Amino acid sequence: MPQGVNRFMQWWRFLHPSALVFTLKTSSQALIDKARQAPPRTVQATRFVAEHARSGDPLSVLQTLDRFAREERWLMSVGPDKGPLIAELAERVPPDARVLELGSYCGYSAVMMASTLGPQANIISVDIDATAIECARQNVEMAGLSSQVTFIQGPSSRIVSTLTGHFDLVFLDHWKDLYKDDLQTIEERGLIGSGSIVVADNVGEIFAPQKFLEYVRNCGLYDCEHRRATIEYTQVPDAVEIAVYRSAPVESKSQAAPNDTSPAA
Numbered sequence: 001m002p003q004g005v006n007r008f009m010q011w012w013r014f015l016h017p018s019a020l021v022f023t024l025k026t027s028s029q030a031l032i033d034k035a036r037q038a039p040p041r042t043v044q045a046t047r048f049v050a051e052h053a054r055s056g057d058p059l060s061v062l063q064t065l066d067r068f069a070r071e072e073r074w075l076m077s078v079g080p081d082k083g084p085l086i087a088e089l090a091e092r093v094p095p096d097a098r099v100l101e102l103g104s105y106c107g108y109s110a111v112m113m114a115s116t117l118g119p120q121a122n123i124i125s126v127d128i129d130a131t132a133i134e135c136a137r138q139n140v141e142m143a144g145l146s147s148q149v150t151f152i153q154g155p156s157s158r159i160v161s162t163l164t165g166h167f168d169l170v171f172l173d174h175w176k177d178l179y180k181d182d183l184q185t186i187e188e189r190g191l192i193g194s195g196s197i198v199v200a201d202n203v204g205e206i207f208a209p210q211k212f213l214e215y216v217r218n219c220g221l222y223d224c225e226h227r228r229a230t231i232e233y234t235q236v237p238d239a240v241e242i243a244v245y246r247s248a249p250v251e252s253k254s255q256a257a258p259n260d261t262s263p264a265a
């Protein structure tokens with residue numbers, strides 16, 4: 001699949017009854033912006049933060065982005081409902097954790113992770129979109145967390161293949177079709193090891209990155225947990241996959257039990 005493939009390519013999934021109101025609302029917002037030749041959503045949100053958030057206050061930056069997403073334009077940020085999950089993961093990694101995030105967007109998840117993990121943690125956040133990277137950088141700076149986050153612009157597959165060292169946490173939140181290939185590159189480069197946690201957002205039936213889910217659940221390298229969630233700022237069902245890298249690979253499930261494709265507990 002080529003890099004930069006549109007997240008909404010499988011548009012028909014958004015006609016699912018549970019997603020219809022969401023689809024109508026976001027489509028009409030996009031049409032209005034197009035007709036008005038409005039700046040990109042990331043720029044609008046970042047201007048809103050500059051105007052309304054308190055400088056040096058991560059919570060204020062997150063709440064201001066939430067307000068923009070609810071009152072102005074929907075944002076594909078991870079959103080407030082997954083805050084407890086991030087806090088839970090923060091308990092499971094060392095204070096000086098190295099984090100790799102694929103998909104920076106407005107910097108919401110970078111602010112959330114940097115503020116939750118604490119000052120010793122270090123996040124590398126990658127995005128293909130130069131405007132998004134600049135907006136994320138500004139929002140992270142507004143939150144007073146610039147020393148903890150390094151942004152890299154470029155397609156994930158190219159950037160991942162230049163990274164070195166060990167990552168305790170990998171947050172996959174870019175285009176869903178790339179999750180599997182990028183994770184395999186991460187493995188091949190030895191960027192994760194025993195105990196590293198891979199978190200993949202938006203793995204519910206709307207986005208349904210099926211190849212990725214089948215891979216992490218059946219390759220024998222991970223203990224997987226499927227958490228139900230909702231698409232950010234909506235009631236539309238979604239899910240997050242948490243895959244913890246095992247100390248030693250076990251026999252692939254597909255070899256051991258070809259018919260068993262159920263998620264690991």
Ligand SMILES: C[S@@+](CC[C@H](N)C(=O)[O-])C[C@H]1O[C@@H](n2cnc3c(N)ncnc32)[C@H](O)[C@@H]1O
Pocket residue numbers: 003004005076077078079102103104105106107108109110126127128129132154155156157173174175178
């Ligand atoms: C869902 S948003 C990320 C949200 C962000 N993690 C947050 O919670 O605030 C997805 C982002 O992935 C980026 N993206 C899409 N394809 C990409 C690729 N091939 N490499 C890097 N970034 C990509 C998009 O530009 C977009 O900003």
